[in-house]
Amino acid sequence: MRSIGEMARASGLSVSALRFYDGAGVFGPAWVDPRSGYRWYAPEQLADARLLARLRRVGMPLADVSRVLGGDRAEADLALDGHLRRLEHGLADARRELSTVRALLDLRENPMTEPTRLTLPAEGLAAALDAVRFAATASPEHPAVAGVLFEAEAGLLRLVATDRYRLAVSRTAAELAGPEVGVIVPTAFVDALRPLLAAGGPVELTVDGARLTAEAGGSSLTGERIDQDYPDYRRLTRLEPTHRLTTGADELRALLAEAAPVTRSQDGVEYPVSVLSLGPDAALPSAGTGEGLQVRVNRDFLLEALAAGGSDQLVLELGGPIAPLAIRFPARADTFSLLMPTAP
Amino acid sequence: MRSIGEMARASGLSVSALRFYDGAGVFGPAWVDPRSGYRWYAPEQLADARLLARLRRVGMPLADVSRVLGGDRAEADLALDGHLRRLEHGLADARRELSTVRALLDLRENPMTEPTRLTLPAEGLAAALDAVRFAATASPEHPAVAGVLFEAEAGLLRLVATDRYRLAVSRTAAELAGPEVGVIVPTAFVDALRPLLAAGGPVELTVDGARLTAEAGGSSLTGERIDQDYPDYRRLTRLEPTHRLTTGADELRALLAEAAPVTRSQDGVEYPVSVLSLGPDAALPSAGTGEGLQVRVNRDFLLEALAAGGSDQLVLELGGPIAPLAIRFPARADTFSLLMPTAP
DNA sequence: TTGCTCCTCACGTCACGTGAGGTGGC
């Protein structure tokens, strides 16, 4: 058996860390002397202590460390994969944000701006808009979400809409000329643009400073972007669902119609709530009560998300009663929707 | 002017965060009403607040955020580069550690081990050993550093030695067969191996579980690895020096000889201390007192590091009176040495 | 007895979030 100091030296952990892990229930000694309170560690605990040191060195949260040390290899791999994925996303986010910051600093020194021009087929833009438009609302309190985010990167245009209760993302191929931009397009502009897309043909979108221009089917539309920072939607799209379930939109609609929804009201507005409950076999047994995981959502929002998907086959991802519900459409890998649950 | 709530909505920061930044001196309002204590933000502060939100979103420490917002573009770029570099290294570290963790978990399930075999020229190994051997000490209290770390990767063997006051790293080309390993080779084994390398020719090193074997010049040497985790030397090698200075080993030796060293004692052991001081022109004016940055180091350790470098030209990197002193040898990009300073 | 190791408990760090209890401005 090793004392705490010996264990610290052998494992590379500090004495205070070992005491902390003991208190936190993550990693404790094999035996504690009831008279003196001395902690004694068994020889076979050393391997775990060393693993723990490695995992903490790279910033794994203690909750995940416990999963790695728990003995279930599949759980351990999930925790390891999850941590690596978080770090990879963190780095990708940082690259993006820091290059944006650099661009903004450049702009301060040299305020001339090059316009961005996007060319894309009207059908693609129409489909992407239809997949997200429902999720945007004209909210004067939150001007940033009173529009649709257009993110132009090389080769693609991504659209994001949210009203802070739900979020929809889609994208379509586009040809980019000029610097990459992210610009919030007012819902009024979007709604005026949509009819112009019906004729098909190419669309040209231009962002020049605050000025937005769209040319489609011989018509031209101009407006101003919303000068706000958009909420960090990427973080929201990276859920860690515990259950994934393939079903059909029609089947789900039928389930929702069966059970009478509860009515909930918030801020004076009434809305119907449906309960999605997962049985122990991870199937959706009913839209009523069940033994397993239950998620409550605004039924109208769910129906809108189903309709916007544009296809019957869908995948629901659940992560617990307060985790967002994600709706993915396998037929359109680039389109998905997210719903915040209401409180139980 | 914006109230704190309006500023929060416009910038994407929370009210509590804005109050915190004010208290922390990172970002405060343009005016505070002395009667009510209300914070009022000027319109031109919005751009900075949005930058701040982006930077915090990707985890930049507030000290670095201040550098970005400070107005000096070169400082801002340094802070941005530094943060990105830290994240990149963090991810690289995590990839390595997590794959090691996976290998260790595999080993628990399936304890058979495949040996690792390294083949390399004796001259290369001899040179790499000579570049690091001086920094290892047989310390019974810290068994992990009573040896030289051999890290075998595809195509190269990296050697690391440290006694916790200094650190030396070198590497040499090697052919790897079997899994990558990191193994602590006892100093006694290293010292017995060194004479066998004088004859030249190929050397073969084998790690089979705890067993070490070296074959060189017709002789064979066996021993046991030290079963410990090596200190995290990579973190130590990632300094952020404020001053970088090219000089010659002979020139530096002459400077050190000029000034009589102060004698310091620690744990009953006496050692000579030399003061390296940088003038405002970032040259090493003398090994005595100066106006600029001063770093105190164990003179014998510094001389040993100079000798082990094997070349005259060197680069000193200083980062303040308590930051480690790094000694790099441009002629051998893969070899460097690091010295912890003694207290002023 | 001395010196070392161990103990608990409290407080500090970092960047905030979350109340409690109270005030200011329309």
Added chain:
DNA sequence: TTGCTCCTCACGTCACGTGAGGTGGC
């Protein structure tokens, strides 16, 4: 007056590090 926003202050979070003050075992 009501409702909203703002204020300060205290405490919680996360994963420890750092003393203070005291005890156990050789």
